[in-house]
Amino acid sequence: MTQEAAREPETLTPGARKILDTAAGLFYERGITAVGVDLIAREAGVTKKTLYDRFGSKDALVAAYLRERDERWRDWLTGQVGLRGDADPGERVLATFDALAAWVRRENPRGCGFVNAAAELPDPGHPGRQVIMGQKRWLRGYLRELAAAAGAREPGRLADELVLLHEGATVLNGLGIVDDAVARARDLAAAALDRGTG
Amino acid sequence: MTQEAAREPETLTPGARKILDTAAGLFYERGITAVGVDLIAREAGVTKKTLYDRFGSKDALVAAYLRERDERWRDWLTGQVGLRGDADPGERVLATFDALAAWVRRENPRGCGFVNAAAELPDPGHPGRQVIMGQKRWLRGYLRELAAAAGAREPGRLADELVLLHEGATVLNGLGIVDDAVARARDLAAAALDRGTG
DNA sequence: TCGTGAGTAGACAGATCGGTTTACTCGGCC
DNA sequence: GGCCGAGTAAACCGATCTGTCTACTCACGA
Numbered sequence: 001m002t003q004e005a006a007r008e009p010e011t012l013t014p015g016a017r018k019i020l021d022t023a024a025g026l027f028y029e030r031g032i033t034a035v036g037v038d039l040i041a042r043e044a045g046v047t048k049k050t051l052y053d054r055f056g057s058k059d060a061l062v063a064a065y066l067r068e069r070d071e072r073w074r075d076w077l078t079g080q081v082g083l084r085g086d087a088d089p090g091e092r093v094l095a096t097f098d099a100l101a102a103w104v105r106r107e108n109p110r111g112c113g114f115v116n117a118a119a120e121l122p123d124p125g126h127p128g129r130q131v132i133m134g135q136k137r138w139l140r141g142y143l144r145e146l147a148a149a150a151g152a153r154e155p156g157r158l159a160d161e162l163v164l165l166h167e168g169a170t171v172l173n174g175l176g177i178v179d180d181a182v183a184r185a186r187d188l189a190a191a192a193l194d195r196g197t198g
Numbered sequence: 199m200t201q202e203a204a205r206e207p208e209t210l211t212p213g214a215r216k217i218l219d220t221a222a223g224l225f226y227e228r229g230i231t232a233v234g235v236d237l238i239a240r241e242a243g244v245t246k247k248t249l250y251d252r253f254g255s256k257d258a259l260v261a262a263y264l265r266e267r268d269e270r271w272r273d274w275l276t277g278q279v280g281l282r283g284d285a286d287p288g289e290r291v292l293a294t295f296d297a298l299a300a301w302v303r304r305e306n307p308r309g310c311g312f313v314n315a316a317a318e319l320p321d322p323g324h325p326g327r328q329v330i331m332g333q334k335r336w337l338r339g340y341l342r343e344l345a346a347a348a349g350a351r352e353p354g355r356l357a358d359e360l361v362l363l364h365e366g367a368t369v370l371n372g373l374g375i376v377d378d379a380v381a382r383a384r385d386l387a388a389a390a391l392d393r394g395t396g
Numbered sequence: 397t398c399g400t401g402a403g404t405a406g407a408c409a410g411a412t413c414g415g416t417t418t419a420c421t422c423g424g425c426c
Numbered sequence: 427g428g429c430c431g432a433g434t435a436a437a438c439c440g441a442t443c444t445g446t447c448t449a450c451t452c453a454c455g456a
Binding site for chain 1: 401402403405406
Binding site for chain 2: 412413414415
């Protein structure tokens with residue numbers, strides 16, 4: 001019986017857990033297309049049969065990788081901003097950049113995993129593509145909320161600017177051509193905030 | 199006799215020209231790893247022998263693709279800015295965003311070709327990787343010159359901010375999640391310019 | 397006790413990967 | 427006439443690609 005593929009249960013079997021962790025590392029560090037299922041299975045200490053039994057296809061595994069990364073990032077961002085629930089709304093907007101700074105230090109030496117994945121998944125029908133778009137849309141929506149709470153005259157416009165700064169900082173950080181890219185983005189965000197909430 | 203690879207003459211043979219044009223389109227639209235040399239040769243109406251006689255290896259062809267893209271972008275940017283040689287220096291900084299806006303409309307529907315390529319070329323020794331780093335360094339240096347001419351107190355810092363805005367706008371434009379991303383970047387750049395040249 | 401879900405081990409399929417090779421044609425140039 | 431650069435045509439190499447398959451083990455739960 002072929003399984004639904006692209007929908008994995010909230011609790012993974014031990015084998016599936018190892019596969020997903022291994023795939024996540026390899027996909028991010030070497031690229032999605034460049035990493036084959038044979039390599040993933042071998043590195044995870046698992047057979048290809050297990051991989052296909054659990055995930056159904058490579059595309060579905062890619063989507064699962066992106067979904068989990070998305071979830072971790074959202075939890076991290078909202079958690080960090082939540083720690084400053086008592087701060088003034090403008091501070092909370094800027095806190096997203098502090099959260100980003102810590103995140104890229106820990107998890108993003110090679111740039112945004114979603115932007116990188118998007119470069120390799122041009123097909124709009126690819127299951128991973130929808131995860132990517134969802135991630136970006138969510139971020140914009142979240143920043144828009146924070147912007148509105150901070151009294152932005154045009155929350156949508158400010159959110160656009162903040163997303164732009166987030167993405168630019170992440171990408172630049174990955175290329176290593178500008179240091180403290182996230183700090184620069186935070187500075188620009190503070191200025192945009194001033195302008196946008198006058 | 200193995201040829202030097204990665205150094206092609208300034209004038210290409212007709213076959214090499216077709217190969218490079220075809221490869222450029224395929225690499226950008228489908229990704230580098232996903233496009234094989236067989237496909238490139240077939241689409242270019244050329245045999246694989248010709249491809250290897252002219253370019254030596256796929257890696258060298260990738261580097262040639264990136265070099266030519268780099269050259270086109272530099273020519274476009276400096277050309278557009280040059281058209282406003284009589285404008286005030288601050289206007290010239292902002293003109294780089296107008297040049298970028300026209301560029302992404304014409305050539306960048308899928309985001310920055312260099313950022314996308316960097317996602318697929320993690321190996322620092324890859325010949326294409328050096329082209330990418332050179333491109334970003336050049337852009338930062340060019341913006342730094344313009345920033346200095348505009349009277350920036352810290353031209354290096356302002357250049358970092360401008361590069362960040364350029365990259366963020368390009369990436370966001372490619373993802374299609376924010377419209378007028380380049381216009382937003384231009385607004386932010388104008389504000390940064392005000393702040394940085396007080 | 398019996399069935400089931402999760403797993404190993406490993407062969408197999410057909411296609412494609414980057415890259416090499418041999419044999420040949422054609423046009424220009426000295 | 428003779429050489430050479432540029433090209434075609436097509437076979438070939440070993441490796442790897444995604445995906446399927448059979449056969450078997452093991453632990454657990456009804």
